[in-house]
C-alpha cells in the first residue's frame with residue numbers, strides 16, 4: 001500500500017457502530033410514531049475522526065473491530081468514507097446506535113449499544129496493527145470500550161506508542177480517560193461534562209474551566225481542549241489559553257461534532273500549525289457537523305467559509321499552573 005504523505009495518522013475504533021437517526025415530530029409515551037426521515041451512517045468516534053480527516057483531505061488509517069452482518073454493513077458504509085480502513089473481524093454483531101432528533105420541543109436523544117465481546121486474541125491483533133501503523137505519527141484513541149477490553153487499554157497503548165515516537169490524542173470518558181491521562185497523552189478533548197466528571201466538581205464559569213484545564217495540562221499533556229458545545233471551545237497549552245466561540249449555524253444534529261473537532265485539531269497540529277489556527281479549524285469542523293443531519297459530517301467548502309468568522313482570543317498565562325482539584 002502507498003503510505004499517505006505527511007506523518008502517519010491512525011484512528012482507532014474499538015467499538016464502532018452503524019448509526020441510525022430518526023427525524024421525528026415528538027415522542028409519545030406508549031404510542032408508535034412514524035419518522036419523517038431516517039438515515040444510516042458509519043459511526044464510532046475513531047471512524048468519525050477518520051471520516052472528518054478525509055473531508056479535510058488529510059489521509060488517515062482507521063483500525064476498527066467489526067462483527068456479524070451489521071459489521072458487513074458497516075464495512076460497506078466505510079468503504080466510501082475512509083482512506084485506509086483496517087478491519088479486524090470478531091464473533092458477534094457490531095452494535096447499532098440510535099439518535100432521535102425531535103422537532104417539538106427540539107431535543108436530541110442518543111442511545112448507544114454495548115457492542116460485541118472482544119477476545120484477547122482480537123485485542124492483540126488491534127494493538128499490533130496500531131503499533132505497526134502509527135510509529136512516528138499521531139494515534140487517535142477515542143470512544144467507548146466494548147466488553148472484554150480493560151479500562152486501561154488506552155493507557156497501555158499510549159505507553160507503547162510513546163516507545164514508537166508516536167503522539168496520542170485521547171478522547172475518552174470515565175475510567176479510560178483517568179487511566180489514559182496518567183500516561184500523558186499529547187492531547188485530550190473532554191467536553192465540559194466530561195471535564196466536570198473528571199475533576200469531581202461543577203465548573204460554572206470560564207475561569208473554573210481554564211483553571212482545571214491548565215492543571216491537567218501541567219500534568220504533562222501538551223494540549224488540553226475543552227469543547228463547550230454551542231459556546232465554542234477552549235484550548236490550553238503551556239504558554240496560553242485560546243478561546244473560540246462557535247460560529248452561528250442552524251443546528252440539526254450534533255452527533256459527531258466532537259469527533260469533527262478532534263479531526264480539525266489533528267489535521268492542523270500534524271501540519272505544525274500554531275494552536276490558535278488548530279482551534280479555529282476545530283471549531284469550524286465541529287460547528288459544520290452540528291448543521292448536518294444524523295452522523296453526517298461537515299463539508300470542506302463549508303468549513304473554509306466558517307473559518308473566516310471565528311475569532312480566537314488568546315489569554316497569556318502570567319501565573320504558574322494551578323494545582324489539580326482533588
Ligand SMILES: Nc1ncnc2c1ncn2[C@@H]1O[C@H](COP(=O)(O)OP(=O)(O)OP(=O)(O)O)[C@@H](O)[C@H]1O
Pocket residue numbers: 190191192227228229230231232233246247249251254255256257258259261282283284285286287290
Ligand atoms: N449547538 C451547537 N452550535 C454550534 N456549534 C456546535 C454546537 N454543538 C457543538 N458545536 C461545535 O462542535 C464542537 C464540539 O461540540 P461538543 O462540545 O458538543 O462536543 P462533544 O460533546 O464531544 O460532541 P459529540 O456530540 O460528538 O459527543 C463545539 O466546540 C462547537 O464547535
Ligand SMILES: O=P(O)(O)OC[C@@]1(O)O[C@H](CO)[C@@H](O)[C@@H]1O
Pocket residue numbers: 015017019042043044045048097110112113143144145255256257258259295
Ligand atoms: O458509545 P460511544 O462509543 O461512547 O459513542 C458512540 C457514538 O455515539 O459516538 C459517535 C459520535 O461521537 C457516534 O457515531 C456513535 O454512535
